[in-house]
Amino acid sequence: MRACLLEGDEEMADTLEFQSRTGGFDLVQAADQWLQPMMVLDREFCFVFANRAYQRIMGKTWKEMEGRYFFDVFYHAPKKKVEVEATFRETFDGELTHLAEQPYELEQPDGSIHVRTWQWVQKPFFNADGQVTHIVQRCEDVTDRVELMRQNEIMSNELAHRIKNMFSVIMATARISGSLADDLEGFIDEFNDRLVSMSRVYSSLTTNDWYGLPLRHILKEEIEAAVHRDTSRYSLSGPDITLSLKSTKDGALIIHELASNAKKYGCFSQPEGRLDVRWYLEDEHLVVEWEESGLTDVKPPSRKGFGSILFHMLPNLKVTRDFRETGLMVTVRSPISISIFGEEEA
Incomplete structure (x- = not known):
């Protein structure tokens, strides 16, 4: 599962690969400290990982998410749930997928609020047999583009x-x-x-x-x-x-x-x-x-x-x-x- 966490960003993957070669590097701990929000779901759409940035932006603790069904943790209107679930299933079919852009209010260290627009990207994680066992969801900052x-x-x-x-x-x-x-x-x-x-x-x-x-x-x-x-x-x-x-x-x-x-x-x-x-x-x-x-x-x-x-x-x-x-x-x-x-x- 640690290798799965690297799929979110190639530059991050290169960095972690280099650091891991230097000995004893904890990839999960590194992903947890990553500033870009990310999480991992299994084939049942249950949480197996969510870093601190993800917890902060979604307003949930890991205790509230661990092992739970995604749509039980985050309510979606029926129409929206169908859309998101279809996107997740498409990812489990091996496709890179995207969800629509969403604005988020981020509190800065000085207490000010900055509004950024993010887009969720889902990437399939393949095991050694070529089967998709998890999806890694990460967030791209598309504020400038929007x-x-x-x-x-x-x-x-x-x-x-x-x-x-x-x-x-x-x-x-x-x-x-x-x-x-x-x-x-x-x-x-x-x-x-x-x-x-x-x-x-x-x-x-x-x-x-x-x-x-x-x-x-x-x-x-x-x-x-x-x-x-x-x-x-x-x-x-x-x-x-x-x-x-x-x-x-x-x-x-x-x-x-x-x-x-x-x-x-x-x-x-x-x-x-x-x-x-x-x-x-x-x-x-x-x-x-x-x-x-x-x-x-x-x-x-x-x-x-x-x-x-x-x-x-x-x-x-x-x-x-x-x-x-x-x-x-x-x-x-x-x-x-x-x-x-x-x-x-x-």
Whole structure:
């Protein structure tokens, strides 16, 4: 039976073999001190050995287990008993078997509790005649593997959720762009521009682990795309603020529309035109001021555009637009609780 105890782990077997050659080594005693839980059952499913680690994790003493039927010691619901018993019988048929992973709470020397996930492995023990006389059950720590699988599942679900949201935004963008376009060519140009803007933002979010982006970064990317990297045409002024994930995506759409309109109709459509953007915190709100200048005879548009519709789709924003004679002035106020990273509710 001592040789049977070595079947639980090849490295342990090598170690014990080496030590036994050095004289008088007690294999049962070594297995009893082994940190990995293990036990041995005979063909009647009765205990013939259980080391201290096994006793500790199962909450039983050896006196409570010695010589007793496994299912008398540990109650199993009828369906579970059939499953476990079938696994044991399969092991006695000479097969290496596994039971499902189970979480266990282990008390550490300092009194703290660590949760580990273990999987029971049953290995047949053959006697000299090739008959399976016992099964050796040992426990494998599969915590890291289970945690990796859990994280992969979370990531897959999150990716699916983000893809679904992204396509919803694309479909809404296509629908609104189509309703406002004068012709097919105009629709294609504007829709493509919006998709390129979304691509920039999603690429930056991916690089930043989807934690939201700095407001300055979004402004710089969208404005420079409109002015072809000519930084002399605009200025940015405000504290370092990182937007929440949702505000990053919504804010990028708004800034893209403002920059595009500035290029087509506003300050960037004229050589002397200029843009100054300021932002600050006031009364539990993030306030952004978009001020265009260098124009003459500026008038409100005759119909609602994509930007106006977008503002109406974001009820938490308070937007004022002042069509001054020298250029458009837009002020956007958003509650800090939903706009700034770390402030929004989970």
